[in-house]
Amino acid sequence: MMLTEAQVAQYHRDGFIVPEYRLPQKTIEALRRDVAGLIGNDSEKRQFVPTMFDYDRKFVEYAKDPHLLDMIEQLAGPDFALWNMSLFGKPARDGKKVPWHQDGEYWPIRPMATTRIWIALHETTRENGCLRYVCGSHKRREIFQHHEAEDRSMLLHYGIDPGEIGSADVFDLLLQPGQMAIHDIYIVHGSEANETDKARQAIVLNYMPTTSHFDHTLAAKQFAEMDINFDHTRRPLFLTRGVDKCGHNDFEVGHDKVGMRAA
Numbered sequence: 001m002m003l004t005e006a007q008v009a010q011y012h013r014d015g016f017i018v019p020e021y022r023l024p025q026k027t028i029e030a031l032r033r034d035v036a037g038l039i040g041n042d043s044e045k046r047q048f049v050p051t052m053f054d055y056d057r058k059f060v061e062y063a064k065d066p067h068l069l070d071m072i073e074q075l076a077g078p079d080f081a082l083w084n085m086s087l088f089g090k091p092a093r094d095g096k097k098v099p100w101h102q103d104g105e106y107w108p109i110r111p112m113a114t115t116r117i118w119i120a121l122h123e124t125t126r127e128n129g130c131l132r133y134v135c136g137s138h139k140r141r142e143i144f145q146h147h148e149a150e151d152r153s154m155l156l157h158y159g160i161d162p163g164e165i166g167s168a169d170v171f172d173l174l175l176q177p178g179q180m181a182i183h184d185i186y187i188v189h190g191s192e193a194n195e196t197d198k199a200r201q202a203i204v205l206n207y208m209p210t211t212s213h214f215d216h217t218l219a220a221k222q223f224a225e226m227d228i229n230f231d232h233t234r235r236p237l238f239l240t241r242g243v244d245k246c247g248h249n250d251f252e253v254g255h256d257k258v259g260m261r262a263a
């Protein structure tokens with residue numbers, strides 16, 4: 001199911017879009033089962049799994065859904081690579097707040113570019129911590145200053161000062177299971193804590209146009225020199241459509257077992 005011209009225009013204007021397409025019920029059920037298997041009894045994974053492919057490559061198949069790829073092609077162009085999938089688990093009563101932030105502060109992608117699909121595995125409401133977007137905040141095409149947060153109960157420990165958001169136009173993403181939003185890398189977003197008795201899980205898929213370079217050498221340098229906890233040094237890239245336009249992307253790094261963690 002393709003995006004309409006109006007939806008593509010809306011994506012560029014607001015920084016995100018909620019497409020008509022939603023995952024079929026069978027796929028949602030399979031994903032929920034696979035996510036439960038990945039989490040097991042691990043309380044950390046129940047909150048957040050930043051790099052799902054590191055644990056199980058079967059998750060890659062979900063990201064190859066041709067409907068998803070058609071929409072990404074409309075927004076990012078014909079040549080792009082999948083490079084990550086994360087789980088935001090928001091467990092019942094204990095699902096932590098995510099402060100206002102942008103993605104990509106330390107991603108080793110030059111020029112910086114990524115189109116993300118955020119997919120709800122459960123209904124999202126204001127009470128269970130739906131995702132919230134600051135409309136149009138992607139337009140400056142720069143990463144705003146992120147500060148270390150004093151409140152350590154939040155999922156991310158850095159964020160944008162809420163004073164900077166002010167009275168901006170905030171959109172609450174209220175979705176049914178299987179519905180999704182696609183957003184631009186520069187959009188400011190966050191979510192409140194989950195105050196309900198049910199989990200609000202979502203997965204996020206990252207696709208990068210291959211006009212950009214995922215620089216594994218830069219990733220190693222960032223990991224060695226900066227105070228970051230995500231090591232992208234062996235992040236596998238999957239060419240999902242077209243060709244490697246910039247000619248520098250390495251589609252072999254991280255595809256061996258060495259690049260994977262024990263689940």
Ligand SMILES: O=C(O)CCC(=O)C(=O)O
Pocket residue numbers: 088090098103118129130131189190191202204
């Ligand atoms: O799912 C959430 O609550 C937060 C998601 C998020 O921050 C992200 O996709 O970067």
